[in-house]
Amino acid sequence: EIVLTQSPATLSLSPGERATLSCRASQSVYNYLSWYQQRPGQAPRLLIYGASNRATGVPARFSGSGSGTDFTLTISSLEPEDFAVYYCQQRSNWPLCSFGQGTKLEIK
Amino acid sequence: QVQLLESGPGLVKPSETLSLTCTVSGVSFNSYYWSWIRQPPGKGLEWIGYVYKNGDTSYSPSLESRVTLSADTSKNQFSLNLTSVTPADTAVYYCARDRALRADFDIWGQGIMVTVSS
Numbered sequence: 001e002i003v004l005t006q007s008p009a010t011l012s013l014s015p016g017e018r019a020t021l022s023c024r025a026s027q028s029v030y031n032y033l034s035w036y037q038q039r040p041g042q043a044p045r046l047l048i049y050g051a052s053n054r055a056t057g058v059p060a061r062f063s064g065s066g067s068g069t070d071f072t073l074t075i076s077s078l079e080p081e082d083f084a085v086y087y088c089q090q091r092s093n094w095p096l097c098s099f100g101q102g103t104k105l106e107i108k
Numbered sequence: 109q110v111q112l113l114e115s116g117p118g119l120v121k122p123s124e125t126l127s128l129t130c131t132v133s134g135v136s137f138n139s140y141y142w143s144w145i146r147q148p149p150g151k152g153l154e155w156i157g158y159v160y161k162n163g164d165t166s167y168s169p170s171l172e173s174r175v176t177l178s179a180d181t182s183k184n185q186f187s188l189n190l191t192s193v194t195p196a197d198t199a200v201y202y203c204a205r206d207r208a209l210r211a212d213f214d215i216w217g218q219g220i221m222v223t224v225s226s
Contacts, residue, residue, distance in 0.1 A: 043216040091211035
């Protein structure tokens with residue numbers, strides 16, 4: 001089983017600041033890595049697929065990078081609606097799938 | 109637009125079977141894979157399995173012995189049966205469109221909370 005470890009568990013920042021979230025895989029997942037945003041009481045929303053491709057309708061301030069075992073989600077300038085929980089997900093050994101434990105992005 | 113809507117009982121007794129249905133609208137049901145994903149209260153996401161239009165399925169190894177997924181293409185619906193439930197199966201259950209080639213889940217239902225309790 002491929003384990004995804006996200007860091008930090010909680011990130012406290014202010015609107016307008018840059019956020020950098022990390023996801024590390026226990027073995028290579030190539031570029032089969034996606035990122036999701038989950039606001040309280042809502043379903044997850046796909047932000048990034050294939051490690052670096054923005055999903056339809058996702059603002060350009062969200063970007064993804066990395067390959068192999070180390071991945072990053074960057075939010076260039078935080079908006080109030082960006083404070084949420086973010087999950088990474090891999091599916092390099094399709095159809096099996098695993099998610100990271102999440103990073104909570106909170107307002108400082 | 110594409111919509112997914114989960115339905116089913118919100119309360120299930122221990123040892124019984126949890127049964128949920130997801131109704132798909134606004135997209136060709138036959139063009140995609142369809143998955144179930146769950147989230148226990150305050151915890152992370154867990155993939156349960158997928159079903160394809162022809163009945164092909166795949167399940168998470170941790171749940172495989174208790175899970176059955178099925179699809180009804182005439183109704184644009186797919187279903188989840190989880191047997192022998194315990195309180196550990198209490199969770200929000202989501203159905204999602206599974207973009208197998210892109211290895212992601214691009215559209216999700218709103219989720220349905222299922223509590224396992226006597």
